[in-house]
Amino acid sequence: MIVQTINLTKRYGKLTALNNLHLNIEEGECFGYIGPNGAGKTTTIKILATLLQPTWGEARICGHVVGYESRKIRPLIGYVPDFFGAYEDMVVQEYLEFFASAYNIVGKQRARVVGDVLELTDLVFKRDALVDSLSRGMQQRLSVARVLLHDPKVLLLDEPASGLDPRARIEIRELLKELHRMGKTIIISSHILHELAELCNTVGIIEQGELLFHGPLDEIIRKVKTGTKVHIRVSQQQDLAALLLQKANGVADVEESNGTLIVELEKQTHDFSDVANLLLSNNFKIREIKEEEINLETAFMRLTKGMVQ
DSSP states (O other), rough: EEEEEEEEEEEEEEEEEEEEEEEETTTTTHHHOOOTTSSSHHHHHHHTTTTTTEEEEEEEEEEETTTSSHHHHHHEEEOOSSSSSOTTOBHHHHHHHHHHHHTTOOOHHHHHHHHHHHHHHTTTGGGBBBBGSSOHHHHHHHHHHHHTTTSSEEEEESSTTTOOOHHHHHHHHHHHHHHHHHTTEEEEEEEHEEEEEHHEEEEEEETOOOOOOOEEHHHHHHHHHHOOOOEESSOOOHHHHHHHHHHSEEEEEEEEEEEEEEEEEOHHHHHHHHHHHHHHHHHEEEEEEEEEEOOOHHHHHHHOOOOOO
């Protein structure tokens, strides 16, 4: 395991921010960490970034224990917080060279590395711009460029798309996809669940410091799927179509919502072709028929209770 937590617990007085957290993240995974505000996501990431000490339990990066071997861990990680720090009097090139020097990258190697990360994050045309003049999206891309200077194995990103406009979010997402293709292990917390679903292959759902689920994305979809629902739109006489379907074999329930019939099939029934055939044989014209999709947002809403600390 490249990242592992064992009984990881963090308390602030009487408040338990994390309660016996167990995570196992393989090398090369892109792990999406989701939960309500105050669930414990930022606390987890700050512990992994060696910025917080756990109350008890253990966190390991590449086999090194946070708190005891933090000096060995820091060259292996890149941490991007949710908000960019102020560097008012530095231009982008100087900013990256400053951090490269902090990692003892010197001479021609420094110039090459800075040039490489500028190109990767598509910031070459902003190399002479003041950092403070950059848009929020470009500042986030610069944050990612900064943590790539020393070629870390693990990237820790806390709400990297927070406050970004749609175009900037897409650009950050595409950049992270490229880093994942390059073999980086990525841990990313976010509230933008549909984008996490596109980016991540494993997810963890946390609420009130308790891990509710940890595993592959398709596994969580199977976990919350309780049955098959079909959305149907007919051209006319929707109320009569609803009455017909309520009496049909294999149908558990029928609801009407904004011109759509939501047909819930009985648990053992998954094929809805009989529903379509029944409508057609009774001279109903079907405008649309589709199975209700269970996505990450649906899974999140079904597994969490909306509680915050």
